[in-house]
Amino acid sequence: MNTTAQTHINYYGNKPDDEVTSCGSKRQPTSRAHAARELYFEAKSSVSIEFPYWYTRRWEALDGEIPIVRRAEALKAGFEHLTPVIYPGELLTMGKASYLRGSYPMPWLSEAFFMAAEDDLYKEAQESGKLTADSFTTMGKGGGNVTKSAGNVISIAGKFGLRLEELPAMLEVAKKWKNKSVDDVGHKYEQLVPGYKEKEALMRSVICMFDSGYTLPQGREVMNYYYPLQFGIDGIIQNCHDRIAEVAGYPDMDRIYFYKAVILTLEGIKHWIVNYAAEADFLASIETEARQKTEYLEMAERLTWISANPPRSFHDALQMLWIFHVAVLNEDAISGLSPGRVGQVLYPFWQRDMKNGVIDREKSLELLECMRIKFTEIDCFASMGVVGGVLSGNTFNNLCLGGLLKDGTSAANELEILILEAGITCDTPQPTLSLLYDEKLPEEFLLKGIECTKTGTGYPAWINNQVAMEFLLGNYGHEGLHLEEARAWAIGGCLETSPGSWMPLELDHEIHWIPGGSAPATSVGVHFLNLPKLLEVVIFNGMDMRTGQRIFPPHGYNLDDYAEIWQAFKDYFSRACHVLTLANNIQHDAWRKISPSLVNSMLKPDCLTKGKDIGQMGCRYNTTFNIETCGTTNLVNSLGSMKKNIFTEHNYSLDEYRKAILANFGYKTAKETGSWSLIDQVPGEDHHLWKKIHRQSLDAPKFGNDNPFVDNILKEWEEWFCKMAHNYRSLYDQPMYACQISVSTHGPMGAVTLAGPDGRLSGTTFSDGSVSAYPGTDKNGPYALFNSATCWNHAESQNSQLNMKIHPSVVKGREGSRKFLELIRAYLRKGGFHVQFNIVDSRMLKQAQADPDKYRSLLVRVAGFTQYWVELGKQIQDEVISRTEYEEF
């Protein structure tokens, strides 16, 4: 989610600045985690071709095999051939590929990018050799991103480095998938959808941002580690053999192929673990330092054990959890694979170890810090547009804390306190944390969460447990989800409410009900609709005025009252949802046929029971497809401005607005100024002609100020959208639902959208989230914003998103913590689903200084002082900045 991307503005991909301080006490990780983190900072995003090479080779060899078995054999070959690499000091080991920040392309999903870029890549390869090693080192500027080719390394998709000698193999492998990849096959068949041309127009005009079937077909979901934790790899394999014996020859024969495929895949994973165990043994044999030698030996023993058996200890269990997390990431292009409620899943193991004196808090904290580093090392290889445009390089492995147990009591435990503690001492981007707030959670736990939020890491985000449960009961009831099961939920991805199940983990003859994900990917389906652009198309009767192309046939309304604008918008929006749903269903069908999920399927209840993979609705819950939107606040503000200025006060006609929009209110376009930021927009020569209409547009009521005139428009939109989304049905013939997070799409989607009736200028970024105010327009403080944000029932949507910026002065000290908790609690009690805070650091304040209007709502509090950030002059801002740095408030 964008918010997280912005949150880590002081961090992501870069070393944290020493001067960045905050209202919480900055603390340091253990020396082990510190060393690992330093190593991470030095590492570059690197692509290796091992896995896809062996995958493709095996796939080619098995032409004619049952598809799911062929897929499993290919995965097995990939896992078996991953070169094991273990770093000194690691307590948890293994990763996606042989590089520290390694990943690899999956041409079976889409090879088009490599085909299109082939010539360029070869050119790059030639050029790169001419550059010196010096220029290579300057790439550090972009954090771990390899943005330029140099030396022996080629830059791919502006982010990943590939060793020159692997380039021919990569292109060769990619070619094998031409016309066979999910992308190509899906495209061939999606064209059969009536009105397909409209779908293409929607994509070209960036009213819709992404196809979902071949980009990131899995993810935004919660993992479930129950089976390996309970039965071990051999246990699952045995179970599959038993099941095959039960079903072989009986109707619904697809089940035997599924079980066979699971066995093959697990054999590959087993081999992969054993390879690491052998490497650890080898390293131990040449290690001279006694402690490190012991650690390698212990690691070898642990890996050997869990390559077959269920974990014996917390450390075993954490290693096992990590292995299966990575294994899923290696079967598909995935973002937002969330480990879920790890502190509750592993609690039985931890509790037993604590009781038996096998582990202490200190050691636990160190392990949890190591886990943070591991999750941070995850890279996702996807095309440039997806990685940059949606994810901002973030992988969203969201770890949830709190919530309720199966019996409805507080689920918070001591291990979760340690997870929060590790989030404070070892602040890395992943896993990001979300606290599932419930009235039943103990104060001590909540204040620990506050302590963590106050360090300025951006996590935990605060999530409303009851609202999520209400959403799940409303949308999964028809699949049998009931209240008790609703309590097992967690956030999948950045902010997607995902259903879970309670699994009976038996340890020492005692049953512990642990929560885990129980549904496939979400945020698949209609993948971001650009609401302000769609309004623009309404205003211009079906045309995209930026490109001059027609998107839809004329809507047939005169638009001479507000109701017609609203109706025309609903018509076009529905039309877009219709064609996009159908086309994406076909893409996902290609995905499940060509690249069915095996690792994720074997983990998710009830695939193993049913003998069906995720694509065959093996999961207990399958209603996960959704319609995602972007730019809600700009849409609502624009409708509000039109309602007031055109239809209520009759200040302007719609035609005058059309002219003003095309003239960009007399401003130069973002393209002319070369910047998409609000602050850099400059008036053109005839700005004076548009000054009045622009001011009146800006002055029209804006969302976030507790003004019913515009808040009611939001309410009307939400109530309509959240209902109409159910009219569309997914590939699995389930109703879809509304999902309202912008991730990072509000940048690129704003870039293609002309000025709006709300006064927003052409090409500039939209408001983020779905209930965040447009920067600078919430002028009445947080309580007014809360009232506006909760004017509709958030439980009707999969999520809503509110991001706030707070200066450390507001929340400093013990009293500050308590008051901060009161603020959060008050919003959630009012029905808010999510709130997340950027505790601003000096760097963000410097941005605020450059762009004060955008930071109008930045909360700065000083006794007896009323502040208008935008009116604070540079000197004052400097002072606030220096105070921030030195914590003098």
Added chain:
Amino acid sequence: MEQSKLSSGIIFDIQGFSVHDGPGCRTLIFFKGCSLECSWCSNPEGISFFPEPLYRVSKCTFDGLCMNACSKGAISSGCNNEVGQLHFDRKFCAQCLTHDCAKACWSGALNIGGYEISAGDLYARINRDRQYWGRGGGITLTGGEPFMQPEFTFDFLKQCYDNYIHTAVETCGNVPWENYEKSLPYIDWIFFDLKSMTSVQLPSTSPPPVRLSACPPVPLILDNARRIAQEFPGRLIFRLPVVPGFNDDTANISATARFIQSTGRNEINILPLHHLGREKYNLIGKTYYTEDFIIPSPEDLHEIKQQFSSQGIKCYTGSETPF
């Protein structure tokens, strides 16, 4: 209480989620108009009693729309036009009821600071915030000086108090006793500012002198403080803005400590001088003269705190308060 009987007043801001002016999370209401005119004031737009133009020169496009709109001709391009700043004859602005200038401005440079609101409407507005305060929150009246609008303050405080809202006020003390009298039973918490024990003026080398409005406010302020300490049953916390060179000397601090002892109360919140209000002086066409004043160092503040503590007075520095 019948809404129609409630009086109206002039305020210039309502700020939710304020965390340093009383217990819990609070909504602050800034009253317009003050009986003092301290040169370090961080809310200078709260000093005059009437709504006034706030002029942001950085946004001004000098299109003359506001000049044409003003029927009093109070706006001119100034004598030294090259500076590129409009000049407002604030004499006229103080009497203006229409504020046509701000209505005519399309560049966002002109706003009006301060507006009239009835106690009933203000209460309704506060009621919205109430659901968000959480435990221990409430309202704090500040400004400006709330007790320069005693009827309005009384009506509003009583309504809040009767509806179980925690009420706090911050006062400079420079008002006739009658202005407090009626409201006292409806207040839970008072911040009482003690700026100096004597009417000090700095040497004339730094014109114009740092001042506490016209003399002699000090006896009145101290009298009010004594009486409130005696008659007010709620929590009374004195506040002292620490202005180096003006009131941070040992003599003044120990006189202040002795005075607080004599009232029978024992809490003070010292507020280090800051310059965060500087830019707001430009908005209302004033000059900020306290610019060069040093901000007290943590060491200075620690020393002052020690002085109070040694006299048995609990001293809280800035936002580091136990409430």
